[in-house]
Amino acid sequence: MYSAAMSTQERLIESTRELLWERGYVGTSPKAILERAGAGQGSMYHHFKGKPDLALAAIRRTAEELLASAEAVLDSPGTPYERIAAYLRRERDVLRGCPVGRLTMDPDVMADPDLRAPVDATLASIRARIAEIVELGKEQGQFASTLDAGEIASAVVATVQGGYVLARASGSPDAFDAGVRGLLALLAPPRR
Amino acid sequence: MYSAAMSTQERLIESTRELLWERGYVGTSPKAILERAGAGQGSMYHHFKGKPDLALAAIRRTAEELLASAEAVLDSPGTPYERIAAYLRRERDVLRGCPVGRLTMDPDVMADPDLRAPVDATLASIRARIAEIVELGKEQGQFASTLDAGEIASAVVATVQGGYVLARASGSPDAFDAGVRGLLALLAPPRR
Secondary structure (H helix, E strand, O other): OOOOOOOHHHHHHHHHHHHHHHHOOOOOOHHHHHHHHOOOHHHHHHHOOOHHHHHHHHHHHHHHHHHHHHHHHHOOOOOHHHHHHHHHHOOOOHHHOOOOHHHHHOHHHHOOHHHHHHHHHHHHHHHHHHHHHHHHHHHOOOOOOOOOHHHHHHHHHHHHHHHHHHHHHHOOOHHHHHHHHHHHHHHOOOOO | OOOOOOOHHHHHHHHHHHHHHHHOOOOOOHHHHHHHHOOOHHHHHHHOOOHHHHHHHHHHHHHHHHHHHHHHHHOOOOOHHHHHHHHHHOOOOHHHOOOOHHHHHOHHHHOOHHHHHHHHHHHHHHHHHHHHHHHHHHHOOOOOOOOOHHHHHHHHHHHHHHHHHHHHHHOOOHHHHHHHHHHHHHHOOOOO
């Protein structure tokens, strides 16, 4: 539960974020949100128009946090390869999956342009940031000049998102780690 | 709808397979299954113990079909690189996502060892088959001898599974294709 100092509005948003991550949009009922937030139905409709409006606030916040933490790792010091490796090896709660990526499997989120927008924008921003780093690595001769930076960036983000799928299927983070190591081995600059 | 020649049991399984792919387990109600199958509640309980039992039959069949079609492509003629490329480029209904991989985001499927088993076994079998092909490519000098076949196989399957996430987020198959091209560029044997 949440501290008494947190406003009802905040508790509603935080409860929705957790439930979306655990159960998805379809599996998250207004009743479950109210129970977890310790709030009444009236307070939910005082602050939000309904479940989609509350979910939008929750998804936007989750997306902003994910983007900020990804950018912080990608902008850490090091060579382009080291920065991409830091992103791929970043500490993650692998078996919980990605709180943003998992929303793509939610048909009601994907069918609603407002709910889908932050999911799309976040993954696109991370890909674009990685593509810039790959481009820098090409200029510095660390990556082959024939590589397409956008394609490599897509492969990097896909490996992370698909790594969650493999880890959850097997019930162990090992498959996530294996995929990351495989991609990094392929991406590693040739030894001089 | 289904042909009159299809048995009620078959219609129930096929309807459940479609709904699990579209809506997930949590989002699939027994009522929706019965409506799509054109069957009554009595006939469902005549053939199956309930939703989990019916879902197990549906998931097993979907998993078997996915594995068979993946193996058919992986065992097609060609060099190890060409066989992996054929798997990655295989025609897919990208925006629908993977009918097996998407189940990993279903908390009720993951929490039930019986329902999770076919998901785990299918993805593990595809990874193992790809690892054998990578090993063959190493023996033939097509892939670097330093690569770990299991890690490369995990990266290949993760790129596919994560490619679905990127494609659904952006509403276009382009991101899937970009990730596949990026991985294939990294995996390509060096030109002589």
